[in-house]
Amino acid sequence: MTENTLKEKINMNGNNSIEIDCAPNGKPLNYKILNEEIHQVINSGYKKIILNKVCGQRFIGASLQGDLEFVINGVPGNDLGIFMDGPKIIVNDNCEDQAGNTMNNGTIIIHGDGGDVIGLSARGGKIYVKKDVGYRVGIHIKEYERKHPVIIIGGTARDFLGEYMAGGLVIILGLKILPDGKITENDYPICGNELGTGIHRGKIILRTNEDLQSKLGVGAKLFKPDEDDLKHIEPYLKEFCEIFSIPYKIITQKPFKVVKPISKRPFGGSYCGQIV
Numbered sequence: 001m002t003e004n005t006l007k008e009k010i011n012m013n014g015n016n017s018i019e020i021d022c023a024p025n026g027k028p029l030n031y032k033i034l035n036e037e038i039h040q041v042i043n044s045g046y047k048k049i050i051l052n053k054v055c056g057q058r059f060i061g062a063s064l065q066g067d068l069e070f071v072i073n074g075v076p077g078n079d080l081g082i083f084m085d086g087p088k089i090i091v092n093d094n095c096e097d098q099a100g101n102t103m104n105n106g107t108i109i110i111h112g113d114g115g116d117v118i119g120l121s122a123r124g125g126k127i128y129v130k131k132d133v134g135y136r137v138g139i140h141i142k143e144y145e146r147k148h149p150v151i152i153i154g155g156t157a158r159d160f161l162g163e164y165m166a167g168g169l170v171i172i173l174g175l176k177i178l179p180d181g182k183i184t185e186n187d188y189p190i191c192g193n194e195l196g197t198g199i200h201r202g203k204i205i206l207r208t209n210e211d212l213q214s215k216l217g218v219g220a221k222l223f224k225p226d227e228d229d230l231k232h233i234e235p236y237l238k239e240f241c242e243i244f245s246i247p248y249k250i251i252t253q254k255p256f257k258v259v260k261p262i263s264k265r266p267f268g269g270s271y272c273g274q275i276v
């Protein structure tokens with residue numbers, strides 16, 4: 001893509017920011033071309049990139065590092081922020097699957113619904129989704145030393161939430177946020193079945209009165225939150241509420257339940273049991 005062609009698609013806004021039209025003349029750019037353009041403007045020194053009319057393009061923000069901010073107007077495709085290490089991504093709509101895949105650091109904020117497998121194998125950073133998400137959210141997120149991934153969902157989740165978690169924190173709030181900004185309790189179950197299957201580190205915290213015992217997966221156990229649990233999640237919840245304009249007092253109107261691992265090796269007897 002030539003420099004002149006690129007200039008036709010971008011607007012300079014000053015303040016070190018730039019806008020890219022992701023569907024010029026109504027035709028969405030191929031995801032490879034869009035990502036090439038993103039790298040070009042970053043190499044030119046821009047720190048804030050506004051992407052307009054995004055329509056399913058994949059791998060936005062892939063492997064990017066440093067003090068960058070993306071504002072996405074539209075619906076990004078799979079693997080938003082994959083391998084990302086530091087930038088901030090704000091999505092002003094819904095998002096497709098695997099946002100934050102293997103993310104090392106940074107923040108992803110989604111002002112709509114998220115797809116399936118959000119936060120797959122994330123090693124750090126924060127993912128905040130205003131509304132609902134799909135299946136296998138938080139699968140195999142992990143932590144090491146100061147790396148501690150956090151996923152907060154304002155609405156509900158589906159089956160296999162927190163599957164094979166190896167660390168980190170997943171919070172589900174069970175709220176329903178209407179288009180006019182009104183906030184009510186969600187009518188749907190806060191999560192699906194196989195909750196925490198294979199979890200061996202970290203915790204899942206759900207704001208609910210529901211009986212979750214029958215939904216637990218292999219290796220998961222329900223607990224009442226202790227003082228340390230509540231102290232740990234408070235700053236994340238306050239940040240989430242501030243971002244999405246949710247009164248914090250609403251969060252306190254229902255109790256929390258905590259899912260933690262029974263064992264650090266829930267399947268220790270199933271794989272190489274004679275060797276390990």
